[in-house]
Amino acid sequence: MDTTCKLGSVEILLPDASTSYFLIDNDLAELFKLETNNEAIKLLRKTVREKIEPYLYKRIGFDYESSAVIIRTTNAELILEIAIVINELANANLSAEEINITKNRLISHKRPRKQKWKVGxxxxxxxxxxxxxxxxxxxxxxxxxxxxxxxxxxxxxxxxxxxxxxxxxxxxxxxxxxxxxxxxxxxxxxxxxxxxxxxxxxxxxxxxxxxxxxxxxxxxxxxxxxxxxxxxxxxxxxxxxxxxxxxxxxxxxxxxxxxxxxxxxxxxxxxxx
Incomplete structure (x- = not known):
């Protein structure tokens, strides 16, 4: 069962039986060649805000810790847009074919049902x-x-x-x-x-x-x-x-x-x- 999808330098975790959202959890400071992930998240938020509508921006959850920036959203096209932005900020080149393949995988992904389990x-x-x-x-x-x-x-x-x-x-x-x-x-x-x-x-x-x-x-x-x-x-x-x-x-x-x-x-x- 596929649990991740990769676009360029970005790995996207897919919704599973326990998690309802798409997730990116990457060390963006390293990708962006910045000192801290605090700086990285500020740059990412600013860039994403410039590229998408405000009502869509509100559907994205941003967080960070010393080792990573964490992005969550339940929308497949939004997580794709964020992954593209991250690659652009990291100066990673993406082909139209790569983007299209990833888009199809994200949109077609179906969240699996929970495994049934019980005591014993x-x-x-x-x-x-x-x-x-x-x-x-x-x-x-x-x-x-x-x-x-x-x-x-x-x-x-x-x-x-x-x-x-x-x-x-x-x-x-x-x-x-x-x-x-x-x-x-x-x-x-x-x-x-x-x-x-x-x-x-x-x-x-x-x-x-x-x-x-x-x-x-x-x-x-x-x-x-x-x-x-x-x-x-x-x-x-x-x-x-x-x-x-x-x-x-x-x-x-x-x-x-x-x-x-x-x-x-x-x-x-x-x-x-």
Whole structure:
């Protein structure tokens, strides 16, 4: 399922089961050869305002952070116009054919339906090296799932019995995005074998002081780090993944821990600093 569309230097995220709008999330300071994305968004807003009608401009959401400028709109032709403007400001040449192909893709895109999921569902997580990890929806925190990550990593999907015979390494209250948008494909359903009371209240979805909720991507990030697919200690808090493991689970020998210089270089490459 296509989730992005590219025009020149600009990648456009398409509406999916969780998101109703087109999205551009790019480091425009680098593209425009400016010092900051604050400067970049000001230049972009000014240029876009000069090119489109005021009532259309109001339908665009602009935001920025240190590493990127974020643009949102539900209108396919508007996001195309913005992508063209960004390429012009970046001095990137576009052919009429490129623009026409992108326009057709944007206009013809149909937002997919949400994946149906329920308590007990077993889902697969596709890791960065092409292998699989697996999780289960254990219960709900209002409309959000509380999910457990099994201690299993395979190059092919194993039997259901093989999956559920492994313990959980982490249980977290999550947003439903990755389940809704089919990123985590539901492959089976089984009775939940762990009790809510056996999970620290901070993570089990119980509304309380100190309770935490996470974006669904963090479970995927943890799986990649736990099995050494990606580095363990590269988030802002180098011990972050240690903190979201269950109390009985410790950092595994498969974890790839970078030296300080390597960590700094990795974060710089990701533009996280």
């Amino acid at each position: 569902d077993i889902f697969q997580i596709f890791l960065e090296d092409g292998s699989y990890s697996f999780g289960q929806v254990l219960w709900k925190n209002y409309t959000q799932p509380v999910c457990g990550l099994f201690d299993i990593n395979k190059n092919a999907v194993p039997t259901l019995e093989e999956i559920i015979n492994n313990p959980f390494i982490s249980i977290l209250s999550l947003t439903s995005n990755s389940l809704d948008n089919h990123s985590w494909k539901v492959i089976a359903s089984m009775n939940v074998r762990i009790h809510k009371e056996d999970v620290p209240e901070e993570f089990n979805g119980t509304p309380s002081i100190g309770a935490r909720s996470f974006t669904s991507g963090i479970l995927e990030d943890l799986a990649n780090a736990f099995y050494g697919v990606s580095p363990w200690n590269v988030l802002a808090d180098a011990d972050y993944f240690d903190q979201i493991l269950l109390p009985t689970v410790t950092r595994p020998p498969t974890a790839k821990v970078l030296a300080l210089s390597e960590r700094n270089l990795y974060r710089k490459g990701k533009k996280w600093d």
